[in-house]
Amino acid sequence: NAGVMQNPRHLVRRRGQEARLRCSPMKGHSHVYWYRQLPEEGLKFMVYLQKENIIDESGMPKERFSAEFPKEGPSILRIQQVVRGDSAAYFCASSPDGPRNTQYFGPGTRLTVL
Amino acid sequence: RKEVEQDPGPFNVPEGATVAFNCTYSNSASQSFFWYRQDCRKEPKLLMSVYSSGNEDGRFTAQLNRASQYISLLIRDSKLSDSATYLCVVSPSYNTDKLIFGTGTRLQVFP
Numbered sequence: 001n002a003g004v005m006q007n008p009r010h011l012v013r014r015r016g017q018e019a020r021l022r023c024s025p026m027k028g029h030s031h032v033y034w035y036r037q038l039p040e041e042g043l044k045f046m047v048y049l050q051k052e053n054i055i056d057e058s059g060m061p062k063e064r065f066s067a068e069f070p071k072e073g074p075s076i077l078r079i080q081q082v083v084r085g086d087s088a089a090y091f092c093a094s095s096p097d098g099p100r101n102t103q104y105f106g107p108g109t110r111l112t113v114l
Numbered sequence: 115r116k117e118v119e120q121d122p123g124p125f126n127v128p129e130g131a132t133v134a135f136n137c138t139y140s141n142s143a144s145q146s147f148f149w150y151r152q153d154c155r156k157e158p159k160l161l162m163s164v165y166s167s168g169n170e171d172g173r174f175t176a177q178l179n180r181a182s183q184y185i186s187l188l189i190r191d192s193k194l195s196d197s198a199t200y201l202c203v204v205s206p207s208y209n210t211d212k213l214i215f216g217t218g219t220r221l222q223v224f225p
Contacts, residue, residue, distance in 0.1 A: 033212065042118075042201065042217035043158065056212055091157055095211065103213060105157040 002027065004094050004106035005074075012112045019079040019086070021109045025094030032075040033093040033103060034067060043091060049075060082113045115140055120202050120216035127223055131192045135219045137185040137202030146205035147178050149187050151198045152218065158201055161187075192223045 005024040013019050025032050031050055035043040048056040049069035060067070064082075069075040079086055089110050093103035120137045127133050139147075147164040162169065164176040164185055175188040185202055202216040 031211065035213075035215075043213075043215040045212040045214065048212055059212070089155075093213075101211075102160055102163075103211070105159070107157050110155075 004029075004092060004104055006090075006092050006106035006109050008109060009107060010110050010112070012114065013082050014114050015083055016081050019082050019111055021077040021079075021090050021092075021111070023075040023077070023092030023094075023106060025075070025092075026096075026104055028096055029094035029104075030097050031095045031101070032069050033095075034075075034077050035091045035093065037089045037091065037108075039088070046077070079111075082111075084113050087111055087113045116216075117141060117206075117214045118202055118204050118216035120219050122217060122219060124220040124222050127192055127221070129192055129194060129223055129225055131223075132188065132190045133192060133221060134189075135187045135200055135202075135221075137187075137216055139183050139185070139202075139204045139214075141204070141206050141214075142180075142183060144183075144204045144206050147185050148203040148205075148213075149174075149176055149185075150201040150203050150215075152201055153198050158203075158215075161200070189221075192221075194223050194225065197221055197223045 034046040037043045045059040047067045064080045066078045089108045091108045092106045095101040095103045118139050149161040150158040151161045152158045164178045168177045173190045177186045199218040199220045201218045204214045
């Protein structure tokens with residue numbers, strides 16, 4: 001059973017460009033979470049999604065950031081008009097259906113904005 | 115005040131030593147508690163869940179004190195491979211599964 005997959009593993013963008021980060025949950029998992037880890041800081045919750053629904057987006061910046069988890073395909077975290085402060089490691093986690101389940105993390109995407 | 119607070123360390127200990135990490139959380143309504151381990155530039159991995167009754171997994175023992183809003187992790191007989199950052203993690207309520215992470219405590223075990 002493959003773990004949580006994220007791609008790309010490393011992404012370099014210039015200021016003003018768009019960044020698209022993909023996350024494929026573990027097989028059988030229908031809950032996806034995105035977290036961001038700035039350099040020398042802890043992980044910060046961004047958004048929690050189930051298929052076709054955003055459940056909790058309380059950690060998402062109000063502008064430029066969006067997330068989706070379509071019926072088919074991976075979850076996408078999209079950052080428009082990136083700025084240097086967006087440089088961070090973005091981790092996706094998934095959990096199976098039902099409450100209070102363990103979250104399993106993917107290897108992360110390291111975004112560098114030049 | 116941070117939602118989850120940890121001493122950042124580093125804790126430098128010799129192999130075989132016993133080391134303890136502490137963590138406090140601010141939200142008294144928090145429901146679930148965990149210790150995760152993060153190796154340099156890698157993803158966090160669940161080490162163990164933490165229960166009020168305390169729980170043990172091999173060399174690792176975790177304790178939760180709800181009255182004091184305090185969580186601990188004890189590592190006995192430290193191994194070189196235990197060198198990592200240990201993250202105290204709290205899930206704030208039953209309404210959401212989001213996790214709140216501490217900034218982590220760094221452990222370095224030396225020969």
